[in-house]
Amino acid sequence: MKATRHGEHLVQLSRLGVSNAYLVREDDGLTLVDTSLTGSAKGILAAARDQGAPIRRIAITHAHADHTGSLDALHDAVPDAEVLVGERDARFLAGDRSLDPGEPQGRIFGPFYERVRTRPTRTLRPGDRAGSLEAIAAPGHTPGQLAFLDNRDGTLLCGDAYLALGGVFVTTQPVARFPFPALLGTWHKPTAHETALRLRALDPTRLATGHGRVVDAPGPAMDAALAAAPRS
Numbered sequence: 001m002k003a004t005r006h007g008e009h010l011v012q013l014s015r016l017g018v019s020n021a022y023l024v025r026e027d028d029g030l031t032l033v034d035t036s037l038t039g040s041a042k043g044i045l046a047a048a049r050d051q052g053a054p055i056r057r058i059a060i061t062h063a064h065a066d067h068t069g070s071l072d073a074l075h076d077a078v079p080d081a082e083v084l085v086g087e088r089d090a091r092f093l094a095g096d097r098s099l100d101p102g103e104p105q106g107r108i109f110g111p112f113y114e115r116v117r118t119r120p121t122r123t124l125r126p127g128d129r130a131g132s133l134e135a136i137a138a139p140g141h142t143p144g145q146l147a148f149l150d151n152r153d154g155t156l157l158c159g160d161a162y163l164a165l166g167g168v169f170v171t172t173q174p175v176a177r178f179p180f181p182a183l184l185g186t187w188h189k190p191t192a193h194e195t196a197l198r199l200r201a202l203d204p205t206r207l208a209t210g211h212g213r214v215v216d217a218p219g220p221a222m223d224a225a226l227a228a229a230p231r232s
């Protein structure tokens, strides 16, 4: 697990150079955003130790296994940490893959949604807080994906709404080096595109995606990604 500091509050934890989790510094310790693939708990705990602060809360952007794979192991290791999951995607973590009648009937690719044992201590709705992070609705990649905006410095942790492997991409676009999120993983592309537009309008100062590098001053790269993205 490679740890890289970005600005005052953010530490990127990269597994195999593609799959990200993040530690966010708070006055009371650390918020872990996403848990990466299964087998990542040891590396994440070591990175938190290096920061010299306890993990106080674990926040999940969406219910895909490369973001929740180490949730159970981390919950076992830090059982007092809050577990914060979006209200909608919490259902997937509990093993319910059904879509509601009012929702777009997009693709729920089973192998990406792994049931976990850990239950949220609190479910999040858009506008709720996880420490300094504000939960932002970011549906499309999954029905209930959340992004997290650090209101202290404008860093946006966007889950898989955008990817940053090589360039920056909207997750509706099948990128050669990482095609699976768009081809199989993304639930509903028109919703994902709308989300990408809304996140751009937040004008983040830094973009921290689920896969790839962290991008400072990401506005132009997000604009280019939106221009290139298929809308359906």
Ligand SMILES: [Zn+2]
Residues within 6 Å of the ligand: 062, 064, 141, 160, 181, 185
């Ligand atoms: Zn995903």
